[in-house]
Amino acid sequence: MLNGIPLYWYLIVAAAMFCIGLYGALARTNAIAVLMGVELMLNAVNINLLAFWRYLTPESPAGLAFAAFVFIVAAAEAAVGLALIISVYRNMNSIDPEKLDLMKL
Amino acid sequence: MTVAQIVFILLTIVGLGAAFLVVTTRNLFHAALYLIASFFAVSGFYVLLEAGFFAAVQFLVYIGAISILFIFATMLTRTVRGMVPRNSQWQAALFIAVVLFVAMVVMFSPISFSLPTRSDRTFGGVDWQFAEVLGKPGVLRSVPDSSILDFGRALSDLNQYGIALLLSGVLLLIGMIGAIWVARERKPREILAERARMAAEEASEAARQSVGTKIPDVVVAHDSHH
Structure with a gap:
């Protein structure tokens, strides 16, 4: 399956996806779009984990276990984050992160 | 070029193109659909990496559950159309992302290994940068047939990841209760x-x-x- 694909191809693709997600998380004006950027970053991290597992330690289940826990935490994060966004929308009729400044002094 | 390389490049185009559209499109609903396309490409990468279990989990969890959550949240907040695509600090964000990307590419690519400061080509005892690309396929070990079995045993073994697995179950339960409580409808x-x-x-x-x-x-x- 891996004929001719060096490890750093995966690392560069994951780096690109991470940076696109970072830009989305920093530059969007909608909290749901920010959360989409965070999901892209988590996906990039998972590609890296599984690529390192495949190329360096394919005999050990440690890399798979790491990736599984990233999946679990990402699922919990998405559920809680979207619930927070819906609650904020109900209270303030807006989900622009720049307008959510109630906790600012 | 081998078949695997062609598949890899196609997956890269789909995945990164969709990811780029996720962070630039005006329509939030379209962004959710592009996000699904990006998840598909990532799942293809898992198949290429011979992690079939995680390709299936990517389908079920990300494409099946999380993207549906995103679509529901998009519909429940009625901000689908006319969203301003970027805020006032987007130039700084773009600068940070590009600098980080360039730094990571320089760090990962084989070019940096010819620099005088980086003479170590091995990491973890494996010549990982040049495994496969310079015609040394012997470096790359194959995945054992019992890989998923070992993974399941490690997850259920209390001396390895058993405690972490139990704790992640608690985390998911707390996350679910918290989500219901935070998003509950108040009279x-x-x-x-x-x-x-x-x-x-x-x-x-x-x-x-x-x-x-x-x-x-x-x-x-x-x-x-x-």
Whole structure:
């Protein structure tokens, strides 16, 4: 399956996806779009984990276990984050992160 | 070029193109659909990496569950159309992302390994940069057939990842309860009572500050059902 694909191809693709997600998380004006950027970053991290597992330690289940826990935490994060966004929308009729400044002094 | 390389490049085009559209499109619903396309490409990468279990999990968890959550949240907040695509600090964000990407590419690519400061080509005892690309396929070990079996045993073994697995179950339960509690629908009466109480507190605070004497707290009429 891996004929001719060096490890750093995966690392560069994951780096690109991470940076696109970072830009989305920093530059969007909608909290749901920010959360989409965070999901892209988590996906990039998972590609890296599984690529390192495949190329360096394919005999050990440690890399798979790491990736599984990233999946679990990402699922919990998405559920809680979207619930927070819906609650904020109900209270303030807006989900622009720049307008959510109630906790600012 | 091998078949695997062609598949890899196609997956890269789909995945990164969709990811780029996720962060640039004006329509939030379209962004959710592009996000699904990007998840598909990532799942293809898992197949290429011979992690079939995680390709299946990517389908079920990300494409099946998380993207549906995103679509529901998009519909429930009615901000689909006319979204401003970027905020006032987008240039700084773009600068940070590009600098980080360039730094990571320089770090990962074989070019940096010919620099005088980076003479170590091995990492973890494996010549990982040049495994496969310079025609040394012997470096790359194959995945054992019992890989998923070992993974399951490691997850259920309390001496390895058993505790972490139990704790992640607790995390998911707490996350679910918390999500339900945070996003619960509150009765209009409750919200009105809370707003009245907040307004009364603000008024009494303002009066205290302007007069300088303590006045009795305002009793709120709606407070009886608490």
